[in-house]
Amino acid sequence: MYATNMNSDLKGVVERISGMYFRIESILSLCMDGFMKHKVAMIDKANAVSLAIHDEENELIGLLSDKAAKATEDKYLIKTLMAVVAHIEMATNGLDGILRCVKEKVNEGVLFSDKGVHEISHLFKETLEITKTAGDAFLTRNEVLKKHITDKYISLGQTVDAYSEEHEDRLIKGICQPRSSSLYLNIVDSLMKVVGHLQQATDKIF
Incomplete structure (x- = not known):
């Protein structure tokens, strides 16, 4: 838990960062539904949530930078929170890439095997589970949750390696077409970037 004597401004920042994790969950859920149901409207909703995260990030970095320049106490916490916000921003950049790919897939009628x-559905679900855990870890600073996120990140990397080999086989056999292959690989790569930055954000708070 964060210190009970934390000033009210920093408590407000912690609450806002927690809300950013929740918004990432919302983007992932909308994007997964848009991918599975071929609905652009869900992707547009997710894009709106993403814009809100980027706006929040700009506000929080500005606020924390001002506090860091003036503070005599809590400087380490302020820097930690700035690092967490930065990683959430980079995770959101990864989500933006996924949203673009899914929107292209739907608009162009690109089919996946x-x-x-x-495989994509599984990776979405795993990323969503990691995001929820990362949000809980941010609030509680629970070591068990931190280890769970690290273990899941390693396991997911191994899963992606296996998926990549199977994907190459499908491409060689002609089961997967070049256009769908490009979108598939971009989505997988972006999901791993999201998870990687969430994992790094978690490391920063311990």
Whole structure:
């Protein structure tokens, strides 16, 4: 838990950062639904949430920078919170890339193989679970949650490596077309960037 004697401004920042994690969950859920149901409207909603995160990030970095310049206490906490916000911003940049790919997939009517759809769906669900855990870890600074996120990140990397090999086989056999291959690889890469930055954000608070 964060110190009970933390000033009210920093408590407000912690609450706002917690809200950013919740918004990332919302983007992932909307994007996954848009991907599975081929609905651009869900992607547009997710884009609106993403813009809100970017606006929040700009406000918080400005506020924390001002506090860091004036503070005689809590400087380490302020710098930590700035680092967390920066990683959330970079995770959101990864989400933006996924949203673009899913929107292109829907608008162009690009089809994925059943296996490809299953793999992307699984990665979305795993990323969503990691995001929820990261949000809880941010608020509680629970070491068990931190370890869980690290373990999941490593496990997900291994899963992606296996998926990449299977994807190459599908491409060689002609099951996967070049256009769908490009979108698939970009989505997978961006999901791993999201998870990677959430994992790094978690490391910063311990």
